[in-house]
Amino acid sequence: MLFLLVTTLLKFVFLVLLFIMPLATLLTWMERRQSALTQDRLGPWRASFFSIGGKPVRLLGLLHPIADAIKMLFKEPFTPASADKRLHAIAPLVGYVMALVVMSVIPFGPDIPTSILPFVSEETIAKYPVVPLQVVRLDAGILWMFALASLGVYGAALAGWASNNRFALLGGLRASAQAISYEVALGLTVVGILIAFGATEPSAIVNAQNQAGGLGLPLWGILVQPLGALLFFIASVAETKRTPFDVPEGESEIIGYFVEYSSMGFGMFMLGEFVEIVVLSAVFSTLFLGGWDLPWIMGNDSIWLGFTTLTPDSVGVGTFHLVHMLLGMGIWGAKIFFLCALQLQIRWTLPRFRYDQVMNLGWKMLLPLALANIFVSAAVIWWDPSLTAMTVLGLGFIGLVILVAVAGPRRRTAHADHGHGSHASHSTDSHGHPATSH
Amino acid sequence: MPSLTLDGKKVDFQPGETIIQAATRENVEIPYYCWHPRLSVAANCRMCLVEVEKAPKLMPACQTAATDGMVVHTQNEKVKDAQRAVHEFLLVNHPIDCPICDQAGECKLQDYYMEYQLAPSRVVEHKVNKPRLEELGPHVVYNAERCIVCTRCVRFMDEVAQNPQLGVFNRGDHSEIGCAPGVVLDDAYSLNTVDVCPVGALTSTIFRFKQRAWNLKRSDSVCGGCARGCNIHVDQRSGVVYRLLPRDNDAVNKSWLCDEGRLTYNRPNEGKITEALIREGQDAPTTTDGVAALNKAVELLKPLANAGKGVAATLSLHATVEEAYVFGRFVKDVLKADTIGLVGLLPGGQDDLLRVADKNPNRAGVMAVFADMGLKPVDERELMQRMKSGTVKAWLAVGHETSFGPELALAAKGLEVVVHVAYARGPIAEVARVTLPGVSWVQTDGTWVNVQQRAQRLKAGFLPEHDAKPTHAWLMDIASRLGVAYAWPSMTTIRAEIESQLPSFREAKLTQVPPTGTQLPWAVPAEAASKI
Amino acid sequence: MTDTAFDLPTRNMEIALGPSHPAMHGTVRMMVELDGETIVKTETEVGFLHRGFEKESESVHWAQVMPYCDRLNYVSPLINNFAYAMALEKLCEVEIPERAKYIRVIAAEISRICDHMTCNGAMGMEVGGFTPFLYMVEARELLYDIVEELTGQRITVNFARIGGVAHDLPPGFAGRCKEALNKAFKLFDDADALLTRNRIFIDRMNKVGRITKEQAIAYGITGPMLRATGVAYDLRKAAPYDVYDRMEFDVPVGDNGDTYDRWLVRLEEARQSRRIVEQALAQIPPGPICIEDPRFVLPPKDEVYTSIEGLMNHFKLIIEGARVPAGEVYGYTEGGNGELGFYIVSDGSGKPYKCRVRSPCFTAMQLLDPILLPGNMISDIVPIFGSVNMIGGECDR
């Protein structure tokens, strides 16, 4: 029992205090810095608390999150006079906590045999043969995950309601409507994965992706379920309420459900949003990117390139598992980091949907597509249970999308049409130009 | 009546008139420098050249007498050419002085340049150098380089002031105005030479560099320097009066104003109070809020109101007729008294031109009002007597303009209650328990009656600052707090009441005083007649 | 809304957008009545930025109005300058030198590009596309650099004078101008590519805030908003001033008169303006940049320093202002938002008797309540309002 407590605590400490919180904080910096560089700006770089040799230490602006945290903590937490004080106070916590809780079922590395750990007795080893790198291992992990994630929207809804502000109320309503709608699509897109891998337990899904599929291709969810991955990604971005789905915020329209929050209350919403990004990336990488594994380099059963020399026999069981674990965690972290950066970049690329368009997209596009995906996947898997056909189809689908994006029609700008300098023969027939070349 | 044709229009004229006079009446503008409607003709600037048909060359309009059937052109190309050429000549030796010249902005050279020349300079020669800062007299500085030798100033001194202190010296482009050795321009009317100077050659030491002419705001008023009541323009900016200039009035001062009168420009600025003063015990007065001071004044006056005696109410002879009437009503209705103290300035210098000995601008008006109201006037000496003897316990002093200020203040030292209304700090304000800020005559709307029994209108040139209010407004405030409410919403109602109540003013039409004043049908004292 | 007996009785919600609201550029207040998310009724209030331009003009000299003009449509101040100067020139009956006309065309078109970049950028930003906004603004900054080099300030330019312009083109201007245009339009194209074909953006814009030709004409709408409805009316073509009749450019028109068309028209117009700038830079002749008329124009400085005539002229023009002949005149230009006109009345003195601005966006604002907004969703207010391109300084004057 003590063993379980200690390991869980250690996992919790690693996951929450050493991974999610720092990453979320880093993301606040990344968000600004990345967007700045995207937009030909510099972004935050000035904050410094001390100097070495007369030059202030600035670390590319990495100290800004600290400065922000200090600022947030010391600002006045203002509650509107007519607000529901208690709800107003707890609303920021709800979304934040729920997002963190979801992380508990995400496997962040391969299982560790208990036998290689120090200070453990024989009976403990017998009782708990492996330590899963996962805070809790639940059989219905995925369902539990969705159940809790959908509670997160209470934060926004409560904030909108409790602020007693019409803008906030609109924001809260939009948030709840959007979260509920996309919950459906989100759940359905995962069904394909569940069918393919036949498991609802996250680490089981990771392990299933960890195998070499047919034609030497990895069995990653994104290859097996490319459409599902796309839809899942879209739906989960919608769940995090970020651009292009930041309708509940709608900064330039209704300011958002947190309009009446200041100080750390607002900070919690902001940080919660970043935690959600991390969680979403973690879930996505678990379901579609093989969690902590990297095909051809490392995997439970398939070390057949690269680390061929690194076997339990050659380096000793303890070392092997230690390297395995660290590598797994590193790969897992890298995937999450990449996905976070991708989400940030998406935010700084796209405009925002309108509220009804968000609903239309969710119900009229994602939902039918997700259903179709289930039936098609089910049919293909029924026909070829080894998933090879699925993988090939998936690769084809991805290739098609990339091909269309690269070679798709381009809009001719009018300027390109005229090409300045050669206007002499320009005439009124300019509207005869075909617009596209498809 | 003979007539001439001016620019194709038939113009009648009186025999003996010149072309320029006929044209001026017809609003046809002919430029001129040396001509002045009230001075003799010199015809030396040549700016007024006009074409007279059948005349061999262009004729100076200021000198050429109009004759019947004459055909005059003032606008044709030939005349314009001549104007351009004359103006160019006038500017040949003119220094590049506008930035440091006080006349800039009201300079005829500038005006006519824009109207009649508008061409760049063609002269490449050096300009003639002449003395630049010659102090002709205590008030007048002469800059020979700017002078166009129109001799208006010389003619003014000769003909109007009749004190030929100025003359033209040297010849050609070396001519300049000056005083003979041993003579200084110290006439009592010397500053009029600055007014008549069309350029910046003569400037006034009292206005020099204080402000630019175009920044000043002008209002019409009457000079308070003596009982003559010369008509003036008040030039002020941001509540500071910078100069007084004569305003044409054929019946009073023509176009002139004495130096003494001009020097009163500083009266509205010096020691000006715009906030109420209050004095506790033996301390010096301190400024306070207007309403608080008013309440204090009411509190002080309350026990003595309605008593009929014990309060000496004095009014300055600088007060307007309207103020005198309101004050008279106040004394009768609120204080229930039948005597009134009149304070003023002692007689001073006089001459045959404008200045009279009485230095109080509205003695005639104030006396007439009180005579009609049945109030017995008392002078300063008697007042002091009464204060010392203890017959009066309180003093309501309206206006600070008196030569007996220090003496009165000394006499009033023992009084418990001294309420003062004034626009400047004087000896009385130092002993007053409460001093309410009034406004000077240039900020007052009212009527003065001059020594010729001519009612002339003062116009408020600018608004009172801070808590300052006209005297009658203070009196009405005090009266209403002491239980007597007057219903005079405006000056016009006061004037209408004066017209209907006071026999002296029954015919006066106070409500309709024109800018140049109305002659009242009273007997004119012999000594008041002017010789100009 | 159905009218079954089971419908819950609801009340419409009223919310106040502005005057302080992220999307209300230039402080406008809209009382919006919402049925759910759908707008039932709006009441737009303007005037929060009223700085009394017209009244203030009456208390200063003609020339001193020029810097006030900068503050009307503050994203294209040069056009305001020229519009005011042109009205005055009409009244004074003076013809400005050829070179000045070209300089005015160049400066005005750069200003127009800036205006459209700001408007379109802001429209993009308000539907959430912050990056395109910053690309547009960045491009605009590059052009402001050029404006600064030409006039001495980026926005408060005070560049036009009665009878010409204040400065000549600095040496090497043409090259730097083209270079800046190239750089700016690269960013402009990026912003264009990020939004114009993106379905999210198209959905937000297309068929939103439509007006018909007839409505636009009936309401007196001009500029890109009118052209978006398909009316090819551009004052530079319809009543050419300066040297626009020598320039080759096209008038972009839309079909639907919706927000998307306005976006496209502005994009295209900016590109056409670039063409004009390039042509004008190629054609510009040498010569004086201001008339020499001592009645209205300050004399050259060396005359002021060395001759009394020049000095007097200078003094009179500064003290009293240029005496613009009595009369009234309406001067017009194609401003960034449409017809920018100055209706000027002079009583022959150095100060305007009346100086009224016919500001294009004020006219366009009146469409919001009756036509553009009702029936749309609350999120549509933002792009519609953005596409009207209300500029507070100009609208409220």
Add this chain to the structure above:
Amino acid sequence: MGVVRVRDRVEYSLYERSFVPEILRGLAITLGHFFSNAFGNKETRNLQTVRYPEEQRVYPARYRGQHRLLQREDGSSRCVACYMCSTACPAYCIHIVAAESPDNRIEKYPAAFEIDLLRCIYCGLCVEACPEDAIRMDTGVHTPPFFTRDDAVVGRIDLLSLMGRAGTAPAYGAQNYREGKPRGA
């Protein structure tokens, strides 16, 4: 008259309708900016931000910066307190008090010359109005920030102590700003 119908350039086909390709293209554009700014060399970087106090933009020669008063050879101010600048000022920000100079060739000098930089709108009309070439705005510095309103009122001594930028020809002074006509022609 050339007319372009802008709608002709836009299709609303399946390509646009399918969201994803355009989004990928958009990502390519923004990522392009990101990578060239983040990892590019000097040429490919296109950062517009100026790290202000450390780096400063060089304003163009015509830039209307803070005012200065020019000096005569002997160090006295060229200004003769003629009030032209304060008259031309549309913001009423120049306050002058004239005084009599002992030198009778100069006669007049400003005992006080104050510019309220908070009121100033930097329109340059004062420079154009000056008949003595005494005030210019060619310092090439923008207005500094102030901590109090009084700080914003710059007096004669401060204005005299500012220097013009080297290399900037006098904005209006010696050269004829309307190019062309030599004096006396």
